[in-house]
Amino acid sequence: MTDASAESPATDAPVATLLVLAKAPVAGKAKTRLTPPYTPHEAAELAEAALCDTLDAVRAMPALRRVLVLAGEPGPWLPSGFEVVPQCAGGLDERLAAAFGACTGPALLLGMDTPQVTPELLAPVLGPGAWRACDAWFGPACDGGFWALGLAAPDPALLRGVPMSTPTTGAAQRARLTGAGLRVRDLPALRDVDTAADVPLAAAEAPHGRFAATAERLRRTTVR
Structure with a gap:
């Protein structure tokens, strides 16, 4: 296993497709586990801010394609440059x-729950x-899930x-990768925003983003 920090920074030559799996930030449908104490409208505001921070980080990076895999309809929060x-x-x-099955060649998939993600990460x-x-990149989440998964040869199985x-x-997901004989490199662990308790902690980890504001x-x- 290779330490991710030892890798060279990205260049302008795209090498992968970037995927963001997200739910449209609609009140009553997005981030419902934040209510209460947040109202459904406030939870949707936080969801939109987290999604926008994620899309900004993806937009700043070289990519063969930038794809938003969306549940719901796009809104004015969606920047240009995304399918x-x-x-x-x-x-x-x-x-x-x-989402991976629709890709050819290396692909990296992110969720919308980690507004701390940056181009540097x-x-x-x-x-x-x-x-x-x-063969694969894996970004663990502090709650036991994962915030990023990259596959050199995307295989839905x-x-x-x-x-x-x-x-x-x-x-379980990482074991599935290694069990298939894939060589896996790890990214730093990040905190998902799943509950109200996660909100101030994630905001403190990314104090200059829309989510923190x-x-x-x-x-x-x-x-x-």
Whole structure:
């Protein structure tokens, strides 16, 4: 296993497709686990801010394609430069598998729950040596899941059937990769924003983003 920090930074030559799996930030449908204490509208504001920070980081990086795999409809929050494709039906493992199944060549998939993601964090996967002696990149999440998954040769079978949304999802997914004989490199662990307790912690880890600004505005204007 190679330390990701040892990799060269990304260059302007695209080497991979970048995928973002997301749910449209609609009140009552996005980030429902934040309510209460946040209202459905406030939860949607936080979801939109997290998604925008993620899309900004992806947009800043060289990519063969930038694809938003979306549940719902795009809105004014969507920047230029992204293809939008609908998520398929089924569980999260099926939706992840379908997103990779539509790719040819190396692909990196992110969620919308880690507004702390930066171009610097993504750079190891997109540099000139990113896929040399490497078949997969794995970004663990602090809750036991994962925030990033990169595959040199996307194969939906590597995701189908992996139990999702459990404290051992990340371990199970990584074991699926290594069990298939893939050489895996790890990215730093990040915190998913799943509950209200995660909001100030994630904001503190990315204090200059839209998510942090939104979290601070809601803290100042709302009595909880």
